[in-house]
Amino acid sequence: MQNEWPLWEVFIRGQHGMSHRHVGSLHAPNAEMAVKNARDVYTRRNEGVSIWVVEAKHITATAPGDKGPLFEPSESKVYRHPTFYDIPDEVGHM
Amino acid sequence: MANVDQQALFQFLLRMGDNTLVLGHRVSEWCGHAPVLEEDIALANTALDLIGQTQFWLGLAGEVEGKGQDADALAFRRDVWDFRNFLICEMPNGDFGQTLMRQFLFDAWASVTLAHLQKSSDERVAGIAAKASKEVAYHLERSSDTIVGLGDGTAESHDRMQAALEYLWPYVGEMFASDDVDANMVAAGIATDPAGLRGEFDAIITRVLTQATLNIPQSTFAHKGGRDGSIHTEHLGHLLTSMQWLQRVYPDASW
Numbered sequence: 001m002q003n004e005w006p007l008w009e010v011f012i013r014g015q016h017g018m019s020h021r022h023v024g025s026l027h028a029p030n031a032e033m034a035v036k037n038a039r040d041v042y043t044r045r046n047e048g049v050s051i052w053v054v055e056a057k058h059i060t061a062t063a064p065g066d067k068g069p070l071f072e073p074s075e076s077k078v079y080r081h082p083t084f085y086d087i088p089d090e091v092g093h094m
Numbered sequence: 095m096a097n098v099d100q101q102a103l104f105q106f107l108l109r110m111g112d113n114t115l116v117l118g119h120r121v122s123e124w125c126g127h128a129p130v131l132e133e134d135i136a137l138a139n140t141a142l143d144l145i146g147q148t149q150f151w152l153g154l155a156g157e158v159e160g161k162g163q164d165a166d167a168l169a170f171r172r173d174v175w176d177f178r179n180f181l182i183c184e185m186p187n188g189d190f191g192q193t194l195m196r197q198f199l200f201d202a203w204a205s206v207t208l209a210h211l212q213k214s215s216d217e218r219v220a221g222i223a224a225k226a227s228k229e230v231a232y233h234l235e236r237s238s239d240t241i242v243g244l245g246d247g248t249a250e251s252h253d254r255m256q257a258a259l260e261y262l263w264p265y266v267g268e269m270f271a272s273d274d275v276d277a278n279m280v281a282a283g284i285a286t287d288p289a290g291l292r293g294e295f296d297a298i299i300t301r302v303l304t305q306a307t308l309n310i311p312q313s314t315f316a317h318k319g320g321r322d323g324s325i326h327t328e329h330l331g332h333l334l335t336s337m338q339w340l341q342r343v344y345p346d347a348s349w
Contacts, residue, residue, distance in 0.1 A: 033239060036239065037132040040132065
């Protein structure tokens with residue numbers, strides 16, 4: 001629809017030191033209003049300390065049809081998981 | 095504090111609390127009806143902020159009155175003639191543009207007023223003002239953006255915003271009309287004279303409305319009667335029948 005506002009993807013940082021996580025999307029006429037709308041829609045319950053928005057059309061994504069060549073080759077490479085090491089107890093949780 | 099006229103302070107607090115209560119209820123009427131989801135939630139957030147501020151202002155009003163009334167009693171058990179809000183707060187929502195114009199004009203008044211109240215000699219008043227001013231700073235930023243977006247938008251949105259401004263303009267003057275209650279508050283160092291805040295208010299609205307390509311009306315005519323309760327518009331009674339319905343039908347109901 002011609003009069004529809006563009007779609008924006010919203011990323012929220014939950015606490016300092018954490019990375020921003022994708023939380024959803026919304027519509028807004030421009031970047032400033034997208035940040036305000038994100039504040040009102042996604043941080044009402046004290047969820048965030050920082051907001052990123054990016055217009056959805058600027059995201060380049062993998063195509064679902066390519067998942068064979070892109071992702072299946074790594075399924076059989078169990079040796080890439082560092083699970084064959086004995087970790088000393090005193091190291092604790094890794 | 096002993097020298098402060100408690101009756102005047104009570105009236106001052108009712109004015110603050112009734113403004114946010116009546117406007118908060120008005121804005122809440124948009125819940126589920128706004129043009130887009132994002133604006134719907136934003137308006138609901140604003141309404142909730144205003145109702146939250148009401149709890150502080152009317153809570154303190156009840157304390158100062160000293161007759162055992164809490165914020166709920168003051169909100170739900172008074173009728174039209176006991177309300178002390180500006181007439182602009184009770185004006186109908188109209189279209190989305192009219193609602194946002196009313197919000198913008200109120201936000202500009204609130205931001206200027208609360209900035210001064212943070213220096214109040216009454217630390218309870220200063221405390222409420224400090225908390226509320228953070229919310230109001232966001233409200234003003236948001237409503238200003240929308241005024242500019244719609245004013246400087248399409249031909250139709252521009253015309254609607256100009257019409258909203260002209261419709262609401264006669265209700266702006268009341269926000270800066272001083273009376274004996276204000277004189278009492280000024281003498282006690284509790285609040286600033288509203289008449290003295292007009293310059294700061296005009297600076298804000300001139301900047302935003304100019305950017306929005308809207309013409310500020312020249313008329314200085316001002317409806318009055320809300321903040322002293324002498325005469326409200328016919329709209330307040332209708333608003334109260336809806337807002338106070340539960341307490342009127344089921345007195346003392348609670349859950």
